[in-house]
Amino acid sequence: MVISLFAFAACSSTGETDDAGSGSQSTSAGSSSGSATSSAGSSSGRLSQEEIRAQNALRQTVFYFDFDIAEFKSEDRDTLTFHARDLAANPNKRVRLEGHADERGTREYNLALGERRANGILNYLIVNGASRSQIEVVSYGEERPAQSGQAESAYSRNRRVEIVAR
Amino acid sequence: MINRALVLILLCASFSAKAELSIQITQGVDNPIPISVVPFAWEGAGVLSENVSQIVIDDLQQVGEFRALSPGNMLSLPNEENEVFFRDWRVLAQDYLLVGKITRATGSQLVQVQYEFFDVNRELKLAGEVLTGSVTQLRDIGHEISNVVFELVTGTRGAFTTQILYIVSEEVGGQTVFRLEKADYDGQRAQVLLESNEPIMSPSWSPNGQDIAYVSFETSLPRIYTQNIATGQRRQITNYPNINSSPVWSPDGNRLAMVLSKDGSPDIYVQDLLSNELIRVTDHPAIDTEPSWSRDGSAIVFMSDRTGQPQIYQMEVGASSFNVERLTYDCFQCMKGQFLPDGVNMVHVRRETRQDPNYQIAILNVETLRVITLTDTSLDESPSVAPNGSMIMYATKFAGRGVLDAVSIDGRVKFRLPSSQGDVREPAWSPFFN
Numbered sequence: 001m002v003i004s005l006f007a008f009a010a011c012s013s014t015g016e017t018d019d020a021g022s023g024s025q026s027t028s029a030g031s032s033s034g035s036a037t038s039s040a041g042s043s044s045g046r047l048s049q050e051e052i053r054a055q056n057a058l059r060q061t062v063f064y065f066d067f068d069i070a071e072f073k074s075e076d077r078d079t080l081t082f083h084a085r086d087l088a089a090n091p092n093k094r095v096r097l098e099g100h101a102d103e104r105g106t107r108e109y110n111l112a113l114g115e116r117r118a119n120g121i122l123n124y125l126i127v128n129g130a131s132r133s134q135i136e137v138v139s140y141g142e143e144r145p146a147q148s149g150q151a152e153s154a155y156s157r158n159r160r161v162e163i164v165a166r
Numbered sequence: 167m168i169n170r171a172l173v174l175i176l177l178c179a180s181f182s183a184k185a186e187l188s189i190q191i192t193q194g195v196d197n198p199i200p201i202s203v204v205p206f207a208w209e210g211a212g213v214l215s216e217n218v219s220q221i222v223i224d225d226l227q228q229v230g231e232f233r234a235l236s237p238g239n240m241l242s243l244p245n246e247e248n249e250v251f252f253r254d255w256r257v258l259a260q261d262y263l264l265v266g267k268i269t270r271a272t273g274s275q276l277v278q279v280q281y282e283f284f285d286v287n288r289e290l291k292l293a294g295e296v297l298t299g300s301v302t303q304l305r306d307i308g309h310e311i312s313n314v315v316f317e318l319v320t321g322t323r324g325a326f327t328t329q330i331l332y333i334v335s336e337e338v339g340g341q342t343v344f345r346l347e348k349a350d351y352d353g354q355r356a357q358v359l360l361e362s363n364e365p366i367m368s369p370s371w372s373p374n375g376q377d378i379a380y381v382s383f384e385t386s387l388p389r390i391y392t393q394n395i396a397t398g399q400r401r402q403i404t405n406y407p408n409i410n411s412s413p414v415w416s417p418d419g420n421r422l423a424m425v426l427s428k429d430g431s432p433d434i435y436v437q438d439l440l441s442n443e444l445i446r447v448t449d450h451p452a453i454d455t456e457p458s459w460s461r462d463g464s465a466i467v468f469m470s471d472r473t474g475q476p477q478i479y480q481m482e483v484g485a486s487s488f489n490v491e492r493l494t495y496d497c498f499q500c501m502k503g504q505f506l507p508d509g510v511n512m513v514h515v516r517r518e519t520r521q522d523p524n525y526q527i528a529i530l531n532v533e534t535l536r537v538i539t540l541t542d543t544s545l546d547e548s549p550s551v552a553p554n555g556s557m558i559m560y561a562t563k564f565a566g567r568g569v570l571d572a573v574s575i576d577g578r579v580k581f582r583l584p585s586s587q588g589d590v591r592e593p594a595w596s597p598f599f600n
Contacts, residue, residue, distance in 0.1 A: 108455045116453065
């Protein structure tokens with residue numbers, strides 16, 4: 001009886017993470033379990049709190065923006081600082097900043113807005129130690145939405161900059 | 167009767183598009199002109215692949231100014247002048263009458279379409295000729311007849327033999343496929359000109375309709391290409407850092423206006439296609455984009471968010487970057503400006519206020535400052551004007567998908583070209599081909 005209840009609970013939680021709206025939830029769940037595995041795996045030397053924070057920060061590669069706003073959100077500042085330090089510490093590492101916009105407004109303006117957003121993050125990474133030559137910027141405007149649809153739930157997921165390893 | 171060779175556009179061997187577009191009339195005029203198009207007789211063997219008289223009826227009804235009489239209500243079915251009794255058409259309150267017949271040209275595979283067009287009230291023959299072509303050109307012949315009828319009745323040159331470019335994106339096996347397609351103005355006979363797993367944007371026609379320009383991300387970066395329609399030959403025009411977008415041919419066909427952000431922020435540039443010389447037009451740290459040429463090619467209209475929100479500006483090519491004229495004021499966002507052939511009215515995308523989330527197609531008279539909003543949907547963009555200035559095609563959303571709509575310059579008539587699959591967008595209406 002207990003086992004079947006447990007199975008039922010597992011099923012329902014799987015169903016929930018399959019919902020389109022809870023994509024970010026499943027990402028955070030994935031990253032926390034991932035950090036647990038890696039800290040358990042390093043038996044010789046335990047990772048410091050700072051190193052765990054850095055690892056978690058580097059797992060966040062998508063940064064969302066408010067409508068018609070090109071500046072990244074203040075809560076992403078620390079995470080981006082870790083990305084900048086990681087690039088500074090690994091001079092051979094190359095990344096691509098892919099800027100995106102939601103579909104409202106014209107396509108050419110959105111192409112420019114996507115670049116403006118990516119450039120904001122580019123400048124922050126450089127100020128915090130990354131080298132310009134490590135980073136390529138490309139804007140896709142509204143051409144590659146993360147989620148289709150005409151609701152704010154889709155729009156908010158499409159206004160984003162993704163850090164992609166090259 | 168005039169024997170006239172049809173000028174037909176040679177098409178390179180390209181793939182027929184999977185999903186054809188077909189027209190729905192969504193809004194017509196209150197008092198359309200009554201016209202009777204009698205089914206054309208076919209005096210050859212077998213069945214023709216195209217119904218020429220139906221093509222003419224569809225053309226005339228799509229632009230909204232005509233209403234065709236159903237053949238079932240006709241009192242007689244003449245195919246040439248000596249079979250026409252005007253009384254039969256006057257009692258049915260018809261203003262115009264088109265009759266015709268199709269025969270096999272002697273000793274060849276070609277067909278001859280003879281048509282005659284009458285003013286019922288004046289009992290006058292207004293036009294009549296024989297058009298010769300292959301069976302596969304019957305659609306072109308039908309559109310050619312529509313052009314003659316439309317011009318005789320309205321005084322405006324018909325645009326029924328023009329074409330459109332547009333972009334389609336479609337999910338195929340979990341991946342997005344992007345296609346640049348070309349079709350007749352009514353969406354028929356669609357052909358794929360380019361297919362890619364990376365985005366394709368901003369298609370535009372050269373002034374003679376023989377070449378196109380567009381943006382392709384095929385190298386993983388947005389770069390401008392031109393392509394000859396007949397040969398399919400492509401040329402990469404730009405490889406500057408950052409954004410390369412929005413190519414638009416100058417009226418003389420020798421230069422491309424474009425948007426480059428190689429110097430920091432997006433600015434308008436003009437590249438000479440022969441010498442490759444690049445001229446910077448705008449120089450501002452804000453976003454400058456969406457160039458379009460004035461009729462004489464001396465000035466460029468563009469969008470800039472230098473005041474915080476997108477507005478439309480104009481400046482002479484080669485003038486000081488301080489010498490900019492602002493054209494729009496009374497909108498939250500005004501974008502994608504392009505002058506109509508009259509050089510006074512400018513079509514654009516308009517969002518009235520910050521609170522009103524709708525983007526609609528509107529026309530601003532830059533002399534009287536009068537604004538007419540033509541559409542009532544909410545995500546309208548990419549307006550493109552027919553070469554006779556009578557209609558504007560644009561992209562909008564219907565049932566969650568991108569579709570192409572067209573609206574008459576006065577906003578009275580609308581028709582839609584729905585596609586059976588994928589998102590359709592960025593229509594570019596061709597110039598006249600001859």
